[in-house]
């Protein structure tokens with residue numbers, strides 16, 4: 101029987117996957133408090149639906165950085181899709197394109213960024229980790245430009261890896277470093293780690309004309325700095341609860357960032373989106389669109405590109421139903437008055 105919601109994809113993926121890989125996908129850091137509140141904080145928000153609105157035509161389409169997508173739901177960058185399905189990121193890119201939305205490809209993909217671009221049928225952003233030299237980062241940016249990626253998403257919440265205890269309990273570890281050369285196609289010349297600071301963002305701004313988005317911002321203070329450093333968008337995120345445990349949930353951080361930005365750039369969020377109503381709440385609090393991490397991996401593990409497409413389709417259908425029940429026939433009609441905190 102086909103799964104009817106994303107939680108059923110989660111259960112199926114868990115049954116199918118190697119436990120080592122499953123724990124890598126599922127895990128958060130330390131006590132997984134932030135992982136939990138990413139979900140439970142959605143329950144602190146209640147909807148204030150409006151009645152007697154004509155919702156016979158409901159449109160979930162929107163634009164992100166000017167790009168039209170079928171729903172305000174995109175694919176978050178996640179590493180190592182090859183652990184979920186043999187086709188890896190090819191399948192994810194095809195599923196996202198078939199669903200009519202955008203995929204963000206991770207620096208830590210199991211396919212090269214060019215291969216992902218070739219397999220893709222929809223728009224792409226490239227997620228950049230600056231772990232090694234600026235030379236390698238610049239090379240990746242140049243390649244992403246050449247391959248047609250529409251934006252660079254710089255992840256800023258990983259100066260070091262969070263404490264992922266689920267993975268520590270396994271004797272085998274995920275061979276991240278072994279994959280590195282295959283992924284980037286660039287041999288490491290320098291082994292030093294590049295410390296990333298706001299100056300690095302200025303440097304990045306100087307080497308590319310692609311829009312730059314910062315992923316992993318959780319405070320109004322950093323949102324203001326991001327604008328001062330010329331970014332084109334902000335992704336409010338705590339990395340799916342995998343970095344600093346105890347960090348604020350993404351949905352709780354969202355309003356202060358939206359307020360600080362004051363419309364000067366687009367603000368997106370990820371973390372804990374599992375239902376159409378979660379998307380509705382995030383949009384009501386000012387997100388232009390949301391990104392989805394683990395549910396995409398569940399769809400991928402269960403049924404490759406079809407599973408990815410289906411997970412996105414389920415979320416879109418749920419969002420459309422929620423919009424109609426709340427009296428919002430378009431994405432533009434969703435506003436702050438639709439929600440209250442309890």
Ligand SMILES: Cc1cc2nc3c(=O)[nH]c(=O)nc-3n(C[C@H](O)[C@H](O)[C@H](O)COP(=O)(O)O)c2cc1C
Nearest residue numbers: 125176177178179206255339340371372392393394
């Ligand atoms: C298995 C896994 C791998 C991830 N890899 C990356 C990555 O390579 N780059 C990145 O910026 N974020 C990465 N993230 C974080 C996601 O982009 C996103 O912030 C998070 O998964 C959103 O939360 P959700 O899984 O609750 O939807 C990863 C998350 C998971 C679960």
Ligand SMILES: O=C(O)C(=O)c1ccccc1
Nearest residue numbers: 179208258261276339342
């Ligand atoms: O696992 C992660 O969350 C992640 O973002 C990552 C970081 C370094 C290498 C591979 C993935």
